[in-house]
Amino acid sequence: MTFTERFVALGDSFTEGVGDEDLLLPNGVRGWADRVAEQLMLADTNWGYANLAVRGKKIGQVLAEQLDAALALQPTLVSLYAGGNDILRPKVDIDELMAAYDDGVARLAASGARVLLFTGFDSAKSAVFGRTRGRTAIYNEWVREIADRHGTLLLDYWRLREFQDRRYWAEDRLHMSTAGHTLMAKRVLEVLQAEDVIAMPQLPALATLSRRAAFAADAQWVRRHLAPWVGRRLRGQSSGDSLTAKYPQLTGLHPVS
Template structure:
């Protein structure tokens, strides 16, 4: 099939869709990018969609493994988010990291495609990941400067304060839930100035936990999610090592629900 418009998504777990689980789909996840593609196709059946994102990838891997493949698909719309996995490493040179990021955005912008970039999320309320907040702030300033330089669109995740509501997050407290991915899809479509038929899900009632119950929940989270995550870092392995892109070639999607 020949597509007149081509949306290609690059990145890591954020764009792959981790946290928005769906065992019927490739890699077992859906995510905001799929949801954006579905809405674009509802408005215009000429859209094709490829998602090259793979969980666990750092900026160098995203650009090294996904950039050429994305350009070969001759995209008219590209989204890029990468850097979160670099920021969480024990040591990182943000300035050096963003020089490579800038080179990648230069090539994407030169293709003539509409490019959408993302800042990182403000982790100020996270007891664990909040320690990297300063790194993320520096990263975000680089992203904003690069977006201005190349005239790209920007989804300023840091400033989307509704995501400070942890009901939009998965049990691992690192990835958005289905509700969070749905909300993010709506915010991306707003930046694209595209209409959508997305209905945001109703959030569960906020729980007020006793100190003892909160401690037990934190201990359970650490055992089930934090310890395995740290273990992978120590072994220098990634949850995405055995995975490939969900949609490496352009395809058509229809809203799942």
């Protein structure tokens, strides 16, 4: 099938859809980008969609492994978010990192596609990931400058204060939950000035934990999520090492209820 409008999504776990589980879908996840594509297709069946994002990828890997593949699909709309996995490393040269990012965005913009970029999330409330907040702030200023330079669209995730509600986050505290991905899809469609008929899931009551219960929940999180995450990094492994892109070629999607 020939698509006259082509949305190609690039990046890491954020765009792959980790945290929004659906075992019937490729890689077992859905995510905001799938939801955006579904809405675009509801409005216009000429849209095709590819998602090249793979969890665990750093900026260099995203640019090396996904950029040429994306351009080969001749996108009319392309989204790019990468850098979170670099920021979480013990050492990172953000200025050097963003020079490569700038070059990649320049190539995407030169293709004639509309380009959508994202700033990073404000992790101020996270006891663990909040330690990298300063790095993310510097990264964000680079993203804003690059978006201005190349005339791209920008979704300023840092300023979306509703995501400070922990109910929009998955159990691992690193990725958005189904509700979070759903809300993100709506915010992306707003930036694209596209209508949607997405129904937000009802959030559960916000639980207030006792100190003992909070300590137990933190201990469980360390065992289930933080310790394995640290272990993979010490071994030089990534959760995406055995995975490939969900939708490497343009496809049509139907909304999943």
